[in-house]
Amino acid sequence: MPSPARPVPSSSLAPEPTSRGARSPVPSSVVVVGAGLAGARTVAALRQLGFDGTLTLLGAEGVPPYDRPPLSKELLTRPGPAWLVEDLGIDVATLVDDLRLADPAVGLTLPDDDAHAFAVTTRSGDVVRADAVVLAVGSEPVRPLGWETASVLHTTADAAALRERVAPGLRLAVVGAGWIGAEIAGVAAGAGAEVTVVEAGATPLERQLGPAVGTHLARWYADAGARLVTGVPVVEVRPDGVLLADGTQVAADVVLAAVGARPATAWLDGAVPRDARGAVPVDATGAVRDVPGLWAVGDCATRDHPVLGPVPGGHWSAALHDPEPTARALMGLDADDAPPHPPYVFSQQLGHDLALFGTPAVTDEVVLRGDPAGGATGREAWAALYVEPDDGTSARRPDEGGRAVRRVRAVLLVDSPRDVGAVRRLFTRTPRPELALEQATDPSVRWRDLAAAAS
Numbered sequence: 426m427p428s429p430a431r432p433v434p435s436s437s438l439a440p441e442p443t444s445r446g447a448r449s450p451v452p453s454s455v456v457v458v459g460a461g462l463a464g465a466r467t468v469a470a471l472r473q474l475g476f477d478g479t480l481t482l483l484g485a486e487g488v489p490p491y492d493r494p495p496l497s498k499e500l501l502t503r504p505g506p507a508w509l510v511e512d513l514g515i516d517v518a519t520l521v522d523d524l525r526l527a528d529p530a531v532g533l534t535l536p537d538d539d540a541h542a543f544a545v546t547t548r549s550g551d552v553v554r555a556d557a558v559v560l561a562v563g564s565e566p567v568r569p570l571g572w573e574t575a576s577v578l579h580t581t582a583d584a585a586a587l588r589e590r591v592a593p594g595l596r597l598a599v600v601g602a603g604w605i606g607a608e609i610a611g612v613a614a615g616a617g618a619e620v621t622v623v624e625a626g627a628t629p630l631e632r633q634l635g636p637a638v639g640t641h642l643a644r645w646y647a648d649a650g651a652r653l654v655t656g657v658p659v660v661e662v663r664p665d666g667v668l669l670a671d672g673t674q675v676a677a678d679v680v681l682a683a684v685g686a687r688p689a690t691a692w693l694d695g696a697v698p699r700d701a702r703g704a705v706p707v708d709a710t711g712a713v714r715d716v717p718g719l720w721a722v723g724d725c726a727t728r729d730h731p732v733l734g735p736v737p738g739g740h741w742s743a744a745l746h747d748p749e750p751t752a753r754a755l756m757g758l759d760a761d762d763a764p765p766h767p768p769y770v771f772s773q774q775l776g777h778d779l780a781l782f783g784t785p786a787v788t789d790e791v792v793l794r795g796d797p798a799g800g801a802t803g804r805e806a807w808a809a810l811y812v813e814p815d816d817g818t819s820a821r822r823p824d825e826g827g828r829a830v831r832r833v834r835a836v837l838l839v840d841s842p843r844d845v846g847a848v849r850r851l852f853t854r855t856p857r858p859e860l861a862l863e864q865a866t867d868p869s870v871r872w873r874d875l876a877a878a879a880s
């Protein structure tokens with residue numbers, strides 16, 4: 426299976442450091458906690474910007490940074506990890522002074538009047554001191570209490586264990602029809618496994634995309650050879666399957682819990698404030714407010730966007746792009762002129778390609794472009810536009826052609842990878858674009874023309 430269409434990593438890093446716009450002394454030592462995508466991108470950005478102080482990178486998995494999206498999409502076709510040294514050319518071993526891939530942080534002490542440096546305590550008992558700390562610890566899969574026998578898919582080790590089991594005839598129960606549950610269901614069913622996906626919500630991806638869109642995704646499961654059960658929560662996970670709230674038992678050889686992930690920040694208890702999700706709230710540069718020298722990037726952060734407000738991490742694109750402006754700010758450099766990257770999630774599931782730009786809200790009105798049944802082939806492009814409610818404050822003025830425009834909070838593209846660039850441009854330029862819905866919902870009007878008209 427091919428890799429998902431992804432943006433090329435930003436190349437706007439200045440090759441030479443500059444003192445232009447320096448606002449605060451550049452720290453002489455930095456600890457980056459977390460050796461995943463966001464951590465690797467942080468150390469790479471710091472060095473490219475000319476940081477020549479001491480750089481420490483702490484990891485937890487004992488392996489160099491790798492990319493997670495292929496773990497599900499390419500579970501059976503890519504037996505080894507997608508190392509970032511190969512995919513992005515980031516070789517952390519050559520970038521940092523102190524690389525500890527299997528010595529995770531277990532405690533953080535902030536500087537105070539007596540100690541002028543942060544102190545990061547690691548599992549081995551070491552204490553690493555530094556002028557600045559970047560939290561890049563990502564997230565960890567949710568595994569409810571009592572679900573100990575369920576598998577999860579988060580690391581390359583999880584993928585290796587699941588890969589061993591997936592084979593024709595395997596009875597696989599996937600709990601959760603979210604992004605990862607759907608991806609694995611399709612891959613395993615395609616390999617001849619008997620897959621049942623159990624979802625407590627009314628539709629797949631209900632929480633992420635809303636029921637109006639989720640309802641159109643349900644048929645994908647049957648088309649891919651997987652059984653989908655919705656609207657019934659799992660109340661018990663057993664070694665031989667799951668028990669549903671309505672008393673139904675689903676027999677399974679393997680149960681995969683795919684019920685979400687939460688920021689891996691429990692070890693920061695008492696040291697750093699977090700939001701309800703467990704993420705570290707940061708400003709638009711990644712700085713933790715009121716704690717100079719402390720930064721957070723990637724899945725473990727909720728980052729302020731100048732137009733959208735707080736945007737939770739949890740997706741690849743933010744972990745790729747956010748470290749660069751954070752490294753600039755950490756070094757006291759001016760922000761570059763590039764607008765922030767829009768929230769973007771991609772997925773390949775059950776034979777379909779999804780790209781979501783923006784952040785849908787439950788109150789949005791959903792309007793469709795094209796046929797959500799995928800036309801005659803079942804795979805023709807369609808899209809869903811999430812339109813801000815017309816509460817009198819949203820835009821509803823006529824455009825140049827006299828058509829009423831509405832403010833669009835998000836666009837989901839289905840099976841239209843060629844439109845990803847145009848929609849990304851649209852959302853980069855204007856995070857809440859104003860579109861004439863009459864045109865935007867007409868599939869004969871190209872996204873690139875809509876993007877040009879909205880600028």
Ligand SMILES: Cc1cc2nc3c(=O)[nH]c(=O)nc-3n(C[C@H](O)[C@H](O)[C@H](O)COP(=O)(O)OP(=O)(O)OC[C@H]3O[C@@H](n4cnc5c(N)ncnc54)[C@H](O)[C@@H]3O)c2cc1C
Pocket residue numbers: 429458459460461462463464483484485486492493494495496497528529530531561562563564578579580605689692722723724725739740741742744769770771772773
């Ligand atoms: C199977 C799978 C498929 C996915 N597919 C998609 C997709 O299609 N599209 C998409 O947008 N996103 C996808 N994602 C999400 C995406 O991979 C993440 O958003 C991205 O990896 C976040 O990067 P990160 O560096 O913030 O966190 P991570 O990749 O989680 O890296 C954090 C690292 O920090 C380490 N760590 C944790 N705690 C500590 C500690 N205390 N000390 C030191 N190290 C620590 C962790 O072990 C980990 O290696 C997928 C995720 C998974 C699991």
